[in-house]
Amino acid sequence: xxxxxxxxxxxxxxxxxxxxxxxxxxxxxxxxxxxxxxxxxxxxxxxxxxxxxxxxxxxxxxxxxxxxxxxxxxxxxxxxxxxxxxxxxxxxxxxxxxxxxxxxxxxxxxxxxxxxxxxxxxxxxxxxxxxxxxxxxxxxxxxxxxxxxxxxxxxxxxxxxxxxxxxxxxxxxxxxxxxxxxxxxxxxxxxxxxxxxxxxxxxxxxxxxxxxxxxxxxxxxxxxxxxxxxxxxxxxxxxxxxxxxxxxxxxxxxxxxxxxxxxxxxxxxxxxxxxxxxxxxxxxxxxxxx
Amino acid sequence: xxxxxxxxxxxxxxxxxxxxxxxxxxxxxxxxxxxxxxxxxxxxxxxxxxxxxxxxxxxxxxxxxxxxxxxxxxxxxxxxxxxxxxxxxxxxxxxxxxxxxxxxxxxxxxxxxxxxxxxxxxxxxxxxxxxxxxxxxxxxxxxxxxxxxxxxxxxxxxxxx
Ligand code: FES
Ligand code: FES
Numbered sequence: 001x002x003x004x005x006x007x008x009x010x011x012x013x014x015x016x017x018x019x020x021x022x023x024x025x026x027x028x029x030x031x032x033x034x035x036x037x038x039x040x041x042x043x044x045x046x047x048x049x050x051x052x053x054x055x056x057x058x059x060x061x062x063x064x065x066x067x068x069x070x071x072x073x074x075x076x077x078x079x080x081x082x083x084x085x086x087x088x089x090x091x092x093x094x095x096x097x098x099x100x101x102x103x104x105x106x107x108x109x110x111x112x113x114x115x116x117x118x119x120x121x122x123x124x125x126x127x128x129x130x131x132x133x134x135x136x137x138x139x140x141x142x143x144x145x146x147x148x149x150x151x152x153x154x155x156x157x158x159x160x161x162x163x164x165x166x167x168x169x170x171x172x173x174x175x176x177x178x179x180x181x182x183x184x185x186x187x188x189x190x191x192x193x194x195x196x197x198x199x200x201x202x203x204x205x206x207x208x209x210x211x212x213x214x215x216x217x218x219x220x221x222x223x224x225x226x227x228x229x230x231x232x233x234x235x236x237x238x239x240x241x242x243x244x245x246x247x248x249x250x251x252x253x254x255x256x257x258x259x260x261x262x263x264x265x266x267x268x269x270x271x272x273x274x275x276x277x278x279x280x281x282x283x284x285x286x287x288x289x290x
Numbered sequence: 291x292x293x294x295x296x297x298x299x300x301x302x303x304x305x306x307x308x309x310x311x312x313x314x315x316x317x318x319x320x321x322x323x324x325x326x327x328x329x330x331x332x333x334x335x336x337x338x339x340x341x342x343x344x345x346x347x348x349x350x351x352x353x354x355x356x357x358x359x360x361x362x363x364x365x366x367x368x369x370x371x372x373x374x375x376x377x378x379x380x381x382x383x384x385x386x387x388x389x390x391x392x393x394x395x396x397x398x399x400x401x402x403x404x405x406x407x408x409x410x411x412x413x414x415x416x417x418x419x420x421x422x423x424x425x426x427x428x429x430x431x432x433x434x435x436x437x438x439x440x441x442x443x444x445x446x447x448x449x450x451x
Contacts, residue, residue, distance in 0.1 A: 003356075005292035006293075
């Protein structure tokens, strides 16, 4: 089908965009359009106003700030993957991006759009959960910072008021040479994942686990961070048995049930992919250790 | 009638100015207003890739973009990929390798491969298959398409050496 009629607005600054969001009723932000346009073509959504943020230069920057990378919300997935800063500091994001949709959708789709759309099986929320990201949100009343753990309020429901705009994401970088892995189960390359895991790891001089982070996608309404499992792993000497045992913690995830996979199957995948992601992150951490 | 706007963009190298309804998708604008019917419409929700065109040289789904968003940009459709007479070398490789049957998917696949083979001129079969994962073909089983892409890349390599 075709989108229902709407009024089109094209702000050129964040200030102009948030002023519009404050004034307009039933307005939707159009970023890369890879989800919103499909929903409008279906007339699953028919907003009165579209605020197109594709021409706001402030939203397209990737900046290294000390130990963090700040992504503008309109950074296209393709540009994030091509960024030397991201390649050097955040290989987890690069690995995950290669699984986000297809070349044609990454050329338009944005980092912030994926986080705001919040599909339960999207890769970006899990990646930014593992990276302890903070989301920067703006409205006519000012700015808010939201830790990624408080971002998902429910099914496809981010922690955003109707008049708020996600303007950026700050991710905490891990030390150079850290281990990382993003692995997922999808029926075909680029399809929505049934479940997937993001893992980060550093090792101490004696080869024990110094620091580890694991986040899952596809198993709950938002990303699931396995903090208890991480605490158990720190200080331990990694081997197959340790990872196989620790990954059982992923069995306790809520699991979502739909036509693509049952709850039990997703829980099973969560365990398997947690183990595999830990194993690969460890291999890479061992290689990268100075 | 809905809200309208004036837009000016470059389509296949020529500047085009039109008054468009803001809710028109780019693919409908290309087909109905500019009568460039080489770009096809399959699903209208970003799954099939039949509507793939190049926006500023990058492949994108023209059903997931509004015509008004193309204002000031450069759009290349399959018509822009072919020489005035005959076929481009990539198109010829499709003919030679049975890369199409009904041809519905072909314009989108040609646009996808144009970008892909520019960024990766010497791809493996696996890389080609991943690059094509966003374009559905209901006829060929993809084998002929992959063969065409490989043959094109190989002949280019030959001429470069
Ligand atoms: S018509 Fe655009 S992807 Fe199918
Ligand atoms: S040739 Fe018929 S869909 Fe591809």
